[in-house]
Amino acid sequence: MSGEMMTIAPLLTVIFGAVAVLIADMVVPARRYTPIAVALAALGAAAVFITAQGGGVTIALAGAYVTGPFVSYLGLLGITVTTITLLMTPDHVGDRGYPTAEFASILLFALAGAILVAASTDLVTLFIGLELLVIPGYLLAGYAKRDPLSTEGAVKYFLLGSFSSAILLFGIVLLWGSSGTASLSGIAAALASGSATPALAVALALITTGASFKIAAVPFHYWTPDAYQGSPTPITGYLSVGPKVGAFALAIKLFLVALAPLALLWVPVVAVLAAATMTLGNLVALTQLNVKRMLAYSSIAHTGYLMVGLVAAGLGEVAGISGILFYGAAYAFMNLGAFAVLTAIQGRPGSTTQLSDLAGLGRRHPLLAILAAVFLLSLTGIPPTAGFFAKAYVILAAVQAGGAAALLAIVAVLNAAVAACYYLRVIIYLFMREPAEPPVEVATPPLLRIGLILAAIGTIALGLAPTLLIEAVARAIAP
Amino acid sequence: MSGAALVWARLTPAGRILAVLLPVLAVGGALTTALLIVFGGAIAATIGANLPIVRFLAASVITFLITVPTAFLLIYMEMKIIALMNLRIGPDRIGPAGAVMSIVHGLKVLMKEDYTPPSVDVPVFTLAPVVVYLASFMTVMVIPFAPELTSVGLELGLLYFFAIGGLGVVGLMMAGWSSFNKYSLLGGIRAAAQAISYEIPLTLSVVGIVILTGTLSLPKIVAAQSGSLLDWFIFRQPLAAIIFFIAITAEANRTPFDNTEADQEIVAGFATEYSGMRFGFFFFAEYVNVFIVSALFSAVFLGGSNAPLVLPFHPEIIINLGSLGIMLPILAGIAPVIGTLVCAAPIWFASSRIKTWQALVAGFLIFGGLSTAAIGFWAWAMIPALGNLIWFLIKTFSLVFVFVWMRGTLPRARIDQLMGFAWKWLLPASLLNIFATALAVLLTTSGGN
């Protein structure tokens, strides 16, 4: 295999895997697990390719696709997220009468988009990668197509997502027009040498708006609760992690590479947005009685924490980027785990995810309840879990950046305290309330169990030995 | 009553029109001549300085005017050929073998009441026929009748053709919707579904040819087939030719794909509520479309204006008319008379039963035929464009004949079969054609580098 083929092999493997899933479904139709097996095999092959690249910087296709430690890190993270989602979902959607092949295929396409976002070096490929990442998201949100809630969420997600894409695209066009090149590093060079024009300010505003939509930052978060509540539960888990981490990869590329010379212009805006996002997400989450909706608002809050890392990085603190990367991994494990638990208690089609449904789970299914507690504690940020170190790194980076970022760090700490209220309330329901009558039906099919265990291992391992990942993160951001 | 009024009263309507028109024409002609004499130099200079613009305007006008007789001819062909296939006589009253029938049809359509039903969406209803006809006429502009006779030789001719050709369906949908009639709406929806489905294999089928020729320009594609008969793309891209032919049949809404106006099912489809000249526009556009798709097929697949066989010799006849001087008008006046007499003489001598006037008529006809043939041969030898044009028209009208033949022979396809065929068979086949062509090009050229 030539060097160039080797460089783009992970991307190609994922894309061909997505097609192979559908072909497999055509050859042996309507099997629940065959498409999943094919998709997992493709993911395994892609992971092998990424590992075989060894994290070295390689260039393919005339510089349009450049791999390196950053791409390898995000690629492996994306593969992990996709794997856990693939394990969680088939029984949930299968029991409700939906096929698994299209789901697996679309999910792999989304992963290809995430890899492309990470590896792209110009605005055009970046935007197409972003669309490849989010358009499957619209479809997945509406995957339960006979469920009006799912369709409503998908339509809202689609409409607002399309508008935000258009806004982002307009900003990108103005950015290109102002700098004369589509290459990210070329834009940085042009901006560093040129002066800030009014058009550039408009471009910055539009790009910030568009990117904020994609990462669901306040006040561009309106689609999130409905889309997350309506989607099938395991897919909600994916939507709250996959597109978000991918969108942050986009933000890193756009803000920290291309727009780095203009950091003084965008850092205050992003800082204000971060504070608003954290605060509003947590405060609204306090009032939610539906756990899925609560986790939706909690994911908005987590967006805010991630943005703190972006602010720190914008102020020149490299630890900010590593904070984002570490947070992304930790958040992926703990949030997917939490949604896997919710998937388990929705054993019967049509069951809800009200807070009262969780009552007394600790007595009937102690193992599941303990896992749920671990994930929730991690989301809260309690020490021996991944969530603690994630928050710690981000906040530490903000403190090190100093100035207004330190203020932002204080806001983040206060918010973490607020967040503890609603996470711990769920734990109270789990262990200290009488079980609901009739009790909810819990189903943990083998694949879901594997997914749960993977998420739990990730959450605990990153909490006990964060250095494992820290090294990888450090390599990823090394210049 | 004065004399003038008396004369006026005795005139027929046609005579009254003439009586008004003739003086106007006479005065107008005189004025124009005077203006030409006074400002002729300036006008000529302006035209010379802006030749591209003038050429474009002239070409547009000529193209627009050409569409009308073409449509008349095609309508006549359709009536007569289908009649002969049905063992009927067909039109035979007006003109020799009824040849003027379609023109009379056109006049009839002009004189019919132009009725707008009360419930229609008036602006859309009015504009729809215009859009349809405009799309047809604009595509004629890029047809390469001959290398010298292309009104606009666009570099992107093929792309332009498909792009503008796709506009016609907008007009059909406008007509279907604005008529406020279920049959019209069905016709419009069918037109849209059909046009969209068949536009994809249509466009994809020529990609193989674009790969081979490396251009989208129609004159260049024609030039690429200029060698022998085997250089025609119908032999080098047979699958593409089949796909293309089926797709243009559907694009032109011809049998067996004329579901958009299937009269047994949905009255007249989108045109149900139209009458008078607005219906005439639809009717004309349909036949112009048949001509256009035939012309495109012959340009892209049948070598266009290239002759199938190249003559081994090329006759050169040079007649310098100017050298004859004053003798030219005298010859032009005398030659027909002498020629007629010369041709009539043998007949007159051959038999005493032939009357003199009969011999003269026969002689005139024979001389006319001979001189026409001579002038034609001279023109063909001296003006290559004419020969090219003739080949192009022969090919095009052969295809038009095939379309008429199909209409006389084939039953109509069902709409769901029609759609399924496009998506399940034509589209994969055209993709296969692209890949096969690209692979072949890759294999044959990769040896070089």
Next chain:
Amino acid sequence: MPLPPTIPFIGITWADALFLLLGGVVLGSATLVVLGRDIIRNGLMLILTLGALAGIYVVLGASIVAGAQVLVYIGAISVLILFAIMLTQSKSASAQLNFQTQALPAALASALIGILLAVALGATQWGSTVYNDTPDPAGTATAAAVLFGPWLLAFEVASVLILAAVIGGIYLAMKPAESEEIEA
């Protein structure tokens, strides 16, 4: 005498005049798309907008983009939009918009954004930008060389994107098979 380089009495070049004319058509018809009450007419105005935009591309020398614009946006996408409207709407139904309660705020916001954009873009000196990777739009060959050279990845991945969207679209539109009807 050839045509003067600028239009007499107005003093702008012919290309500029054409650009202004087409730009006016784009803006006017786009406004009508938003303000119109009859949804089919709005769709037709959209076609006019896209067509005038294609004209602007031609004026600016990008005739391939213009051809693709007409072929794809007018010939296919707009026709499909009209098709969908015709399949779902009835002309005898009310032409009033049912959910239109925020027209005034929307109008104010878009006017504000429009003015902001116009001021910002008008105040910028675009002439000083040097465009490095813009291809010469002259012919098909140069465009193809750029499309299959530096932009190959974007070009090919765009098809992957469309494939993903088509798969999802077919899934959402597909009639459920018999085995899928066991909805709880």
